[in-house]
Amino acid sequence: MPTDASLGPVDEIPLPGGNVGGAVRVGDTVRRPTGPWTPAVHELLRFLDEAGLPLIPRVLGIDDRGREILTFLPGRVLDIGRETLTDTQIRSAMHWLRDFHAVVAGFPRESRRWRFVERALEPGEIICHHDAAMYNMAFAADELAGVFDWDVAGPGIPLDDVAIFAWNTAVLFPDADAAEVAHALRTIADGYGGLDPHDLLDRVIVRMTESANRIEAAQTAGDPGMLRLGTVGEPASTRARIAVLAARLPELHEALST
Known part of the structure; x- marks a missing residue:
């Protein structure tokens, strides 16, 4: 059984997911692997915490095994592929995302080492979470309760x-039904506010292509977390889905227009 200087003997409970690096729960904390990007991510999380943004983990330090120590966020993570978000959950997530973007716009713009890049912010840019997906969000009933896994920010x-x-x-x-896709895109756009769902649909292609390229480049560079993604078929799986989505764009844009 591992020990912690402040807690004594403790149990480590593996948390679901973890294709990139894996995480374990230790009491009311989460321990995760670190990398060259960790100082920038911790600076970001401390900035957001000091600015009063809710539903994010707080940084508590580094443990004696070199893992980051973050506060555990309660709530339930929906089983992606088996469960779908309700419209209310989508709106709750989008309200938080809009607030996050408003707060993070004040984050210092100088160059930092992030996981996929080292550079300063360009005009019009902010620091994004870059994996703000339902598998990185916990809910309490219909309300967002926490957003975690900030290592690719x-x-x-x-x-x-x-x-x-x-x-x-x-x-x-x-093979998602076009009408259902259109409804979800409208709900997301309306929940965030001020977005055109047509623009959102087109951006999905761009964003996920960039994601596949980043993963592939990081695998070539030997990033252990991205290499683990390769064992579950990434980025080939994402590229295949992008091709299907791209072929459906006329159908989906038509559904959005009706």
């Missing part, structure tokens, strides 16, 4: 975060 535009959320809800399955 980095420069992007706000629509990137909305697009990856949509990818894992409205257009998760290539």
Whole structure:
């Protein structure tokens, strides 16, 4: 049984998911692997916490095994592929995402080492979560209760975060009914506010292509977390789904227009 200097003997409970690095729960904390990007991510989380953004983990430090220590976020994570978000859950997530983007716009814009890039923010960019998907969100009934897994945060535009959320809800399955996809995209766009669902749909293609390229480049560079994604078929699986979605764009845009 592992020990913690402040807690004594403790149990480690593996948390679901973890294709990139894996995480364990230790009491009311979460322990996760670190990397060269960790200082920037911790700076970001501390900035957001000090700014009063709710539903994010707080940074507690590094343990004696070199893992980051974060506060555990309660709530239930829906089983992606088996459960779907309700409209109310979507709106709750989008309200939080809009608030996050408003707060993070004040984050210092100088160059930092993020997981996929080291550079300063360009005009129009913010630091995005970059994996704001339902598998990284916990809910208490219909309300968002927490957003975790911030290790791929980095420069992007706000629509990137909305697009990856949509990818894992409205257009998760290539054979999803067009009317259902259109409804979900409208709900996401309305929940965030000020978005055109047609623009959102088009951005999904761009954002997920960029994601596949980043994963592939990181695998070539030897990133252990991205190499683990390769064992579950990424980014080939994402590229195949992008091709199906791209072929359906005329049908889906028509559904959005009716």
